[in-house]
Amino acid sequence: MDDFDLKPAKDLGLNPWARLSSVRRESGPFLGAVHTAWAAVGRVYFAVWHRLRVIGREHLPAKPPFVLCSNHASHLDASALADPLPLGIRDRVFALAAGDVFFERTFATVFAAGFINAVPVWRKKRTPKALQELREKLVNTPCGFILFPEGGRTRDGNPLGFKPGVGMLVAGTSVPVIPCHLSGTFAALPAGIRFPRPERITIRVGPAVSFADVPNTSRGWVTAGRVIEERIRALAPGGPLKAGVPANEAWPGGGY
Amino acid sequence: MPRVFGARPGRSPAGPYHAGKTAPRTRPSRVNPAARDRLVNPLGAFDQPATAVLLAVALAPLAAAPVVLRVFRRVIPAPVLADAWRRYTGWLVVVPVMAAAVLIGPGAVIAGATILSLLSFREFARVTGLFREKFICYLVVAGIAAAQFAALDNWYGLFAATFPLTTACVAGFAAAQDRPKGYLQRVALGTVAFGLFGSCLGHLGFLAAADAGYRPRLALVLVAVGFWDVARYVVGRAVGGPKLSPHTNPERTVSGAVGGAVVVVGFVMAAGWFVFDGTGLHDPARLAGFGLLIAVAAQLGDLMLAAIKADAGVGNLDPLIPGHGGLLDRFDSLILVAPVAYHVIHFFAGAGAAQSPRVFTGG
Numbered sequence: 001m002d003d004f005d006l007k008p009a010k011d012l013g014l015n016p017w018a019r020l021s022s023v024r025r026e027s028g029p030f031l032g033a034v035h036t037a038w039a040a041v042g043r044v045y046f047a048v049w050h051r052l053r054v055i056g057r058e059h060l061p062a063k064p065p066f067v068l069c070s071n072h073a074s075h076l077d078a079s080a081l082a083d084p085l086p087l088g089i090r091d092r093v094f095a096l097a098a099g100d101v102f103f104e105r106t107f108a109t110v111f112a113a114g115f116i117n118a119v120p121v122w123r124k125k126r127t128p129k130a131l132q133e134l135r136e137k138l139v140n141t142p143c144g145f146i147l148f149p150e151g152g153r154t155r156d157g158n159p160l161g162f163k164p165g166v167g168m169l170v171a172g173t174s175v176p177v178i179p180c181h182l183s184g185t186f187a188a189l190p191a192g193i194r195f196p197r198p199e200r201i202t203i204r205v206g207p208a209v210s211f212a213d214v215p216n217t218s219r220g221w222v223t224a225g226r227v228i229e230e231r232i233r234a235l236a237p238g239g240p241l242k243a244g245v246p247a248n249e250a251w252p253g254g255g256y
Numbered sequence: 257m258p259r260v261f262g263a264r265p266g267r268s269p270a271g272p273y274h275a276g277k278t279a280p281r282t283r284p285s286r287v288n289p290a291a292r293d294r295l296v297n298p299l300g301a302f303d304q305p306a307t308a309v310l311l312a313v314a315l316a317p318l319a320a321a322p323v324v325l326r327v328f329r330r331v332i333p334a335p336v337l338a339d340a341w342r343r344y345t346g347w348l349v350v351v352p353v354m355a356a357a358v359l360i361g362p363g364a365v366i367a368g369a370t371i372l373s374l375l376s377f378r379e380f381a382r383v384t385g386l387f388r389e390k391f392i393c394y395l396v397v398a399g400i401a402a403a404q405f406a407a408l409d410n411w412y413g414l415f416a417a418t419f420p421l422t423t424a425c426v427a428g429f430a431a432a433q434d435r436p437k438g439y440l441q442r443v444a445l446g447t448v449a450f451g452l453f454g455s456c457l458g459h460l461g462f463l464a465a466a467d468a469g470y471r472p473r474l475a476l477v478l479v480a481v482g483f484w485d486v487a488r489y490v491v492g493r494a495v496g497g498p499k500l501s502p503h504t505n506p507e508r509t510v511s512g513a514v515g516g517a518v519v520v521v522g523f524v525m526a527a528g529w530f531v532f533d534g535t536g537l538h539d540p541a542r543l544a545g546f547g548l549l550i551a552v553a554a555q556l557g558d559l560m561l562a563a564i565k566a567d568a569g570v571g572n573l574d575p576l577i578p579g580h581g582g583l584l585d586r587f588d589s590l591i592l593v594a595p596v597a598y599h600v601i602h603f604f605a606g607a608g609a610a611q612s613p614r615v616f617t618g619g
Contacts, residue, residue, distance in 0.1 A: 004389065004438025008570050009382040015575050028382065029393040 010141075020113040021103045021120055023133045026141075031114065032091040038115045039082065039090040046083045049198050050076075050188060054084045056205035059178060061085075064092050065142035066208070067170055067177045069228050071159055071236075072148035073186035078116060080201050081146050081180060093144040094119045096134070098152070123151065131168045139173055149228060157186050162229040167211070167221030176208035177224075179231035204235040294468070295363035295408070295615070306472035306531050307359075313527070314351055314479050317486065321347075336493060343489070350586060351482070358464075358475055363408070365464035365474065369457055370404040372587060375576070377453040379584045383568045384445050391433070392446040395425045400454040407461030411614045415458060422450045456591050459598040465615075466602075472531040473605070476524065477597045480547065481590050483523050484516040484554045491515025500555075505562035513555050520554070521547035535605035546600050553596045554589035561588035 011024040019025050027035060046052040054060075068081050078095035085093055097103070099120030102112040112118040119137075122130065138145055147169075150160040170177055184201035209231060214220040302308050321344050329337055357368040377396060381387035399422030406415035426446040430439060463477065464470045492512025500508040524547030525540060532538050537546060561584055565571070573582025 003435070004441045005385060006441065006568060007385045008568050009385070009387060012382055012570060013572050013574060026388070028378065028387040029390045029397070032390050 010137075017109075020109050021099070023119050023130070023137060025113065025119065027091040027117070034114055035091040035117050036087055039087050042079050042083055043087075046080060046201065049196065050080070050184065050201040052080065052083060053200065053202045054205065055202065056207075057084060059205040059207050061144065061176065061178060061208070063089055064144045065138055065175045067138070067145045067147060067166065067175060068180055069147055069149055069166055069177055069232060070180040070182050070203075071154075071232055072150045072152065073154050073157065073182065074189040074191075075153070076185045076189045076196060076201070077148065077153075077182055078118065078146050080182060080185060080203065084203065085144070089144065091117065092141065093117060093146065094137075096121045096145055096147040098123055100124065131165065135169050135173070138169060138175055142175075145169070149225060149232075153191050154186065155191050157190070159233075162225060162232075164221045164225035166228055167214075167224030168216075170211045171214045171220040171224045172211065172216035174210055174212040176210050177228055178208045179206040179228060179235060180204065181206075181232055181235035181237075183237060202237075204237070206231050206235050294361065295366075295465075296361040298360045300361075301359040301471065304469055304472045306527070307475060309530075310472055310475040310479055310527060311355055311359075314355060314475070314482065318344075318347060318351055346586065347482075354478055355475075358471055358478070362461070362464035362470065365470075366404055366408050366461035369407070369460040370400070372460075372583065373400045373404065373453045373457045375583045376457065376587065376591070377449055379573050379582045380449055380453065380564070381445075383564060383570050383573065385568075386442070386445045386449065389430075389442050389446070392426055392430060392442055395422065395429065396446055396450045396454065398422075399425075399450045400458075403454045403458035404461055407458055407465050409614050409616045410462075410465045410612065411617060412462070412466070415462065418458075419451065419455050422454065423447050426450070452591050456595050459594040460590070463594070463598050463601070473601060476527050476531050477550065477593065478590075479527070480520050480524055480550050481554055481593050484520045484551055485589060487519035488512040488516035488555070488558075501559055501562070504559055504566055508559070508562070513551075516555065517548060517551035520551040523547065524550060532605055537601070537604040542604060546597075546604075549596050549600060550593050553592040557589040557592040560592070561585070 009026050009028075011019050011022050011026055014022055014024070070077060070081055078097065082090065082093055082095065095116055095118040097112055097116070097118035097120060099122040101108070102118055103109050103120040119134075121134075134145070137143060147166060149162040149164075149166045151163045151165070152160065154160055166177070169175075181204040182201065183204075184199050187197065188199035188201060189196040209227060211220070211224045211227075214224050321340075325332070325337065325340055325344070332340070354368070357364040374397065377393075377400065378387070381393055387393060399418050402422075403415055403418045406412070406418065427443050430443050430446070460474075463474045467473060488508075489512065492507075492509040492515065495509070495511035495515070497509050497511040499506055500510050500513050521544050525543045528537060528543040528546065529540075532543070537543060565573075573584055575581055576583050
């Protein structure tokens with residue numbers, strides 16, 4: 001916990017609806033309690049229904065700021081990645097979620113913001129200012145981000161190409177990026193399935209990497225994005241996974 | 257009756273499954289039914305004729321304001337006119353809600369005061385940054401809940417105990433967090449927050465719960481604060497003049513403060529003459545002093561919120577009431593008026609003298 005500072009809420013002045021879908025959102029006592037309660041429920045759910053296993057737990061951060069990056073195959077991914085984090089910091093860990101999926105309908109918005117603690121990233125109307133806001137939130141709050149550099153879920157189990165957006169958030173900062181690899185979530189809840197199957201989920205966590213000496217330029221963003229992509233692919237069971245290669249061929253031992 | 261081995265009082269010796277033979281355990285309720293029923297009693301809303309008169313007095317400006325604003329629309333500058341319409345819209349929401357709570361019964365007043373306290377605390381915490389100190393916030397919320405329960409129970413002893421106990425919890429548990437840096441700020445904000453929104457606003461509930469004829473008295477206080485706000489605004493805009501507290505809120509003028517005080521003193525003297533008939537407050541000098549105290553407390557409450565916002569560098573609170581901004585923007589003056597009004601009425605008119613204390617807890 002940081003020292004006390006007489007600073008108003010960053011989302012002060014927004015109406016309740018605008019707050020939910022704002023990047024500036026800060027959880028108060030009520031929303032914080034909801035997040036913590038949901039995290040506790042999620043911990044039981046993942047332990048019982050998915051027999052969640054974490055390999056490399058020692059690499060997980062104890063406090064913000066940090067960025068957890070992973071491959072993306074399912075709506076379960078963000079919750080699964082957040083699950084092993086300490087409950088005490090969960091209301092300061094935000095999942096970056098597609099605005100057009102999670103923040104355009106009332107129920108989805110309330111669920112995403114109120115329970116998952118997601119903040120929107122607008123894929124079709126993304127602006128440098130929006131990414132700058134996220135970068136400032138990450139560094140100044142400080143907070144943790146869970147994001148998926150692929151930009152969307154795989155539909156067939158094969159990995160998608162990584163995008164350099166994550167580099168725009170972390171290049172030139174000392175914020176540690178923790179590469180993670182998720183397997184089992186595609187089998188548990190692929191796109192088009194409503195109820196999760198009781199498949200085992202495994203998270204492989206790699207050592208943190210910092211991009212403090214990488215310039216905050218387009219070249220730096222690409223460099224950071226490429227390093228993160230390599231680290232995530234290296235964590236895949238059975239060796240590095242190449243984009244566009246069918247999962248079963250790339251990973252004899254499994255895949256998503 | 258011979259005692260059957262193994263049998264317990266109120267239960268059939270044949271066993272608990274012989275429902276037909278089981279004697280029901282009857283335990284006398286410790287709650288005074290009359291006092292409990294009084295908490296929600298809309299049928300008695302107009303038992304005191306003064307209530308209806310004060311309701312009319314509260315609603316009359318709502319009916320007259322649109323006419324006045326339309327008639328003088330060419331005289332009033334456009335920004336002021338737009339601001340006045342926004343405020344009017346806010347009053348259209350606030351007045352009926354407050355009137356409904358007063359008319360339904362003390363239970364509704366206390367429920368309303370609880371919501372008001374919690375939402376006001378939320379706004380305060382978000383302005384000052386206290387909302388990030390979640391544990392202190394939970395302690396303050398627990399204190400507010402205890403204070404409002406004390407009002408519901410009409411148990412002033414518990415109400416008085418909530419302040420030192422909440423302060424002790426905030427100061428003690430904040431120290432136990434082992435974060436000495438910023439300790440004083442955290443504890444001071446938590447204590448002030450409970451003092452304002454738990455203790456001060458808690459008196460609103462006691463104004464209703466402690467007195468069988470509370471409706472005209474509470475209505476008088478609420479209408480007086482509303483009139484003060486409108487008079488302060490209108491006179492301040494119309495007359496202008498020296499600033500009351502230019503560093504805290506450059507919009508407040510001495511003329512507005514004086515105009516608000518004159519209106520409130522006049523209103524309290526006129527309405528209080530009927531409301532407090534037969535009590536120690538049925539005296540022109542005392543009523544004038546009561547009105548003056550309300551006006552001063554309302555003005556200080558208004559400046560208090562302005563000082564909080566100025567210190568935090570905040571212009572606007574979370575928008576909740578159209579035309580008024582946040583809930584605190586509307587009810588800031590009531591925060592300090594509530595304890596002043598309760599204690600003046602209690603001292604001179606004997607609030608609570610004929611009411612059952614500890615409605616739910618007994619004792």
